[in-house]
Amino acid sequence: MMTSTQKARWLPKDFVEVSQTGGLLTLVTYAIMLLVFMSELSSFLSPGYSTVMSLDKHGSDALQINFDVDVHDIECRNLKIVVFAQNNEEKISTFGEDFWLRSIDSSGKTFGMAIKPMTDAETDDSDHQKQMKELLAKDGKKELDADWSDSHDGFNHQSFDHVLQAHDFTFINFFAGWCGHCQQFAPEWDKMALTVNGDERVNVPAQLFNDRDGKPRQVRMIKMNCVDFQSICREKGIDAYPMLRLYKADGTFSIYDGKRGEVEIMRWIERTIKMKSYGWGSHHEAFEKGCNAKGRLQVPRVPGHLELTVGDGDQNLNTRMINVSHSIKHLSFSDPDDGRYHRKGWANLPNDDCPTAFFCAHADVTKHLSPLDGRNFLTQAFHQAYIHDLKVVSTVAGGKTSYQFKYTGRVSTLAEDKIPQAQFHYDIEPFSINVKRDEKRWYDFGTSLCAILGGAFVVMRLISRFTLGVVKTVDGKKGHRGASIAAGGLNYD
Known part of the structure; x- marks a missing residue:
């Protein structure tokens, strides 16, 4: 003890x-x-992180604008995306355009086909006919007209795009062998295909459909096996079977989602082909309630304003009834090198995935990359339009450049004879914010x-x-x- x-x-x-x-x-x-x-x-x-402000020394001459906007009461045929200089109506030439328009219904759900408005395939019919002849000579008519129902049917099936380009319209049945609904629909499809495609062996001519100008057009009905050609179906975004799509030669398409009966499908094909390329829809009574504009523009790296221009389509609008209320699903700026997904520079910035606010003093940087996402801008009366003013600041982190912006907005009231336009004015600040990681050895x-x-x-x-x-x-x-x-x-x- x-x-x-x-x-x-x-x-x-x-x-x-x-x-x-x-x-x-x-x-x-x-x-x-x-x-x-x-x-x-x-x-x-x-x-943590620290920020240093300096003069903007960005070497690129281009800026990419990424947008996804719903305009609720304007049809796609009457909507254009234009970039103007900051202080006047001079149009700015873009370096690159990759955007499309698609119709939306009253609930905001998209329907019909997506179109690229800057390319008007309808005015280049002679070029398309020339392209069709070249493909027929290169691939052969049998190859281009064949079903893609089996990868071992004796055909090469080298280019799905060639199949679309070789026909005015191509109606495709995307199916899977294990799909019960596909098996039930198969006899009805084969019956329609014989009628629409015709059969030279028994002297059955192909059925023709008149377009909006009264010109007869041929529709080729083709089956696509999404088990044998899985990569193509995945690329086209096929996630349910059977999926019926009517393609134009330029690759745009309209989706059929009605009753899978011969009478209903044939009527839908006739009606759809007669429509202009803007906003094909499977329900005529809901045709083109609004328009979704989505994509990106590469513009000179100078102040300007992006405008959703209303009234330059194929209809005369009543200026007293125009409503340009809109919802912004996404709006951001990026370097053109960031490409389609435009978020390479974002990965190097502090974010909100932090254990405590004490260790994330600069986590609010990411909140200013796209502060308008998910916001609605609804006007309360006619002759009104939202004007968005954006102060854009380049932000450098880890050698990558992203762009924060501060937003202020106002509602502009116009005269009765003026057409309201939704405008996004952006001004690029002459300084840059450098975000540095405060590492300790x-x-x-x-x-x-x-x-x-x-x-x-x-x-x-x-x-x-x-x-x-x-x-x-x-x-x-x-x-x-x-x-x-x-x-x-x-x-x-």
């Missing part, structure tokens, strides 16, 4: 000298040192950790010694006073 004196040698001196005061201060010291250690370790493992971490822990220990040790000194002084005075009382008592003289 160890004596009390021997046990005391293994305890901190503070516990031995004054058990309550010294022990309490020792525990507090250990807790503070542990907290300081954890904070310093977290700072080392999750470094391991020896800096070790040095600072030792310094902080040592400092904390010394400070608490001084407090401890001071407290013990005060306690001893107080106890000494109390003892001396008690001894005096015991010796002679109090003197009241």
Whole structure:
């Protein structure tokens, strides 16, 4: 057995000298040192960010505008996407255009085919006829007219695009062999295909359909096996079977989602071919309630304004009834090198996926990359339009450039004879924000950790010694006073 004196040698001196005061201060010291250690370790493992402002030295002459906007009450045939100079109506020539329009119904759901309005295939019919002849000579009529129902049917099936380009219209049945609905629909499809495609072997001519100008057009009905040709179906976004699509030669398409009966399908084909390419729809009564504009534009890196221009289509609009209310699903700016998905520069920025706000002081950077996403801009009266003013600032992180922007908006009221337009004015700031990661090297971490822990220990040790000194002084005075009382008592003289 160890004596009390021997046990005391293994305890901190503070516990031995004054058990309550010294022990309490020792525990507090250990807790503070542990907290300081954890904070310093977290700072080392999750470094923060700092920003430096400098003149914009961006070398690219182009800027990419990425947009996905629903215009609720304007049909696609009457909507155009144009970029103007900032202070006048001069159109700015774009470096690249990759966007399309698609009709939306009253609930905002897209339907019909997506079209690229900057290419008008209807005006280049002679070029298309020439292209068809070239493909027929190159691939052969049998190859281009054949079904894609089997990868081992004796045909090459080299280019699905050639099949589309070789016909005015191609009605395709995307199916899978295991699909029960496809098997039920197969006899009805084969019956229609014989009628529409014709059969030269039995002298059955192909059926022709008149377009909106009264010109007869041929439709080729083809089956596509999505088990054998899985890559093509995946590329075309086929996620249900059977999927019926009517393709134009330029690759745009309209989706049939009605009853799979011969009478209904044939009527839909006749009606769809007579429509202009803007917004094919499977339901005529819901045809073109609104328009979704989605894609990207590459423009000169100078101030300007993007405009959803209304009234340049094939209809005369009533200026008293035009409503340009819209919803912004996405709007951002990026470098053209970022391509279609335009988020390469975003990956290097601080984001909101942080354990605590303390370690994410600059996490709000990502909030200003696309602050208008998911917002609705609905006017309350006719002759009104939203004007969006955007201050765009380039932000550099990890060698990649992204763009933050600050938004302010206003509602403009126009005269009755003026057509309201939804406008996005953007101004590029002459400075750039550089975001740098505040990394700490391991020896800096070790040095600072030792310094902080040592400092904390010394400070608490001084407090401890001071407290013990005060306690001893107080106890000494109390003892001396008690001894005096015991010796002679109090003197009241």
